[in-house]
Amino acid sequence: MDQARRFPLPPGSTIGVFGSGQLGRMLAMEARRMGYRLHTYSPESDSPTGQIADLKIAAAYDDCEAVRAFAKGVDALTFEFENVPSLVAEIAAEEGVPVRPSGTILHAAQNRRREKSMLRRAGLPVTPYHFVKDVAELEEAVQEIGYPAILKTAAFGYDGKGQTRIEPGVRPSAAWQLFGGQSCVLEAHVDFERELSMVAARGVHGDFAAYPLVENRHVNHILDITIAPAEVEPAVAAEAERLARRLCENLKLVGVLCIEFFLLPKSRIDRDVQSSGSAATGRLLINEIAPRPHNSGHWTIEGAVTSQFEQQLRTVSGHGPGSTEMLRPSVMLNLLGDLWHYGEPDWQALLTVPDAKLHLYGKHEARPGRKMGHLTVTADSTDAALETGLAARAALRRH
């Protein structure tokens, strides 16, 4: 945009984001607050991000000319989901507009095979797995990994899509056909104790900041509740931060990243776990990463000094991350489209809860499983926040 563009970008500069969902929307809100401009690009026309953005472009991700024009109009580019074609990064490079995180990271995060290889190369602990590209390889992998095993498409699904469980009675060929012969990853089933995650940010000069480790509870493979901070031994939290730092440095990340972990039960640590070694508890396995703000970081809007979206804005603009200090224990509860099943939720009842902070994403159609919004509650303890949050969400339900 500005021919004499200088980094770090000051307020008044324009950030372009590929994707137009709620993550882009919350980024746009922070951009507005801090005086930055935000443009959004996606195939959607009336989108959560577009409602807040300074400019919204509705075009296909593979429309080279539209992507080029979009890149020309901004000072830096980022994305709010991984499945942006790598073409986008190439065009941005041609136009001299930085993409943060880089196209390389985007590329790795688009595919489980590349992601697993990258994590393993970085010496990070992952679930035992095999790549499989035909039924014969799958059968062999099942023999090695044992039952139950999880077959996942190499191309990422989300919210549990693109994965199936292989139990002793299931014929591998049947599972294979389920995904139409796409190349896949077969993972060992991990009997984890809890799911945890950590959001971290890294600036262009390598300054790193991680939020506290949080606990995530899923329902039907969709994130339901995040509890911040996770109640874990200090050694586990320290290990998570060490792993997050190692990953960010290894990737030379500029931006925000979330790591989802499985916490293994204390009793089940054994030599099969591909641990990172050095003073580790060995109880953390990396399940997935996302090189962007994450649903499990939404609590930071109210609960931390700097939100994960301000972190994204800061790092993409070339500034260092802000403080990740937690203000108070926080709980985030997703509001899925299912809540609309019996009609409009009972907003009046919700708004009688003085501590529940409501976020709605401006989506018009409430489909089951669709993330329509979330609630955040901060309190003196996670137990108190969870109790208030659950009561607030229950108040929304009409029967």
Add this chain to the structure above:
Amino acid sequence: MDQARRFPLPPGSTIGVFGSGQLGRMLAMEARRMGYRLHTYSPESDSPTGQIADLKIAAAYDDCEAVRAFAKGVDALTFEFENVPSLVAEIAAEEGVPVRPSGTILHAAQNRRREKSMLRRAGLPVTPYHFVKDVAELEEAVQEIGYPAILKTAAFGYDGKGQTRIEPGVRPSAAWQLFGGQSCVLEAHVDFERELSMVAARGVHGDFAAYPLVENRHVNHILDITIAPAEVEPAVAAEAERLARRLCENLKLVGVLCIEFFLLPKSRIDRDVQSSGSAATGRLLINEIAPRPHNSGHWTIEGAVTSQFEQQLRTVSGHGPGSTEMLRPSVMLNLLGDLWHYGEPDWQALLTVPDAKLHLYGKHEARPGRKMGHLTVTADSTDAALETGLAARAALRRH
């Protein structure tokens, strides 16, 4: 808008705001977050509120037809400054759209004479004063009140405009001519110790919630810094809340209101002070009120569970106020246009301060004294927050 409008208004409803400055902008941000729609009406075309609103109408406040059309398009009306003609409230009443706070409160707050009378009727402590409508009355009032006295236009100025100090050497007639013979209020000079303020909210069913009492520091009659909470004896804070509650109840306020107080030195309490009686310290005098969110409440965005703008949205929509609990001691520092005197402020330096939260209002022209934005810092103590905040703001200055 919706013929079958029902209160309290659920998300998806539309709030109309008269005025289009930063207060409307921050209201619009909260409305967006919570899934409400916001329309703004003012004579300005590219405005801080308009940049965020769902709809912006640029028309004169006395354009009846435009006001009527605007009122028809919303579910409830509010304002972000007092000087909206009372005509607006009448048209809204004709269209059956509630104005919150009511037109009566708006009317009282537009004029120092009406405001003082209202406060006195409510038994609230105000500075000794006289109304004056000609030089003869002014001379008489000066005799009674003594020197120094402050002559203020009855019609409100803001940020110290529309007032002059009458010292022993000043001829009353000269002071009188300064305001072109407008009707005025002559107030006794109050030798106060500190300036304090309290933001409170009251719902349609009378539920009342006040934020902690804060301390304000002014420079050239413009708010410079707010320190939350104010360091005062508990009895003073309790008295402030009692006065705020009495005022809100007396006005039957539905909305948000700020009271500015003078805190008198302990040694100077005497019978001249028109005190509220009952268990009061007698150290608080009401200087001014504003029936809307206030600059001295901006810290609530980061520092309190519910921001003053969410309070406005909640109460205008017919919900009760949210929690006014403070998360951490906070300091708010205004960023005036003067900071732009030597060119663009040094944003890069500011953004190296990980705890400073930046708010910019999207104003294009940085005039001296113009409020361009603010910073908020939260910390474990107000001293720590103030130190960080002052350092952050100093970092912005180019010399």
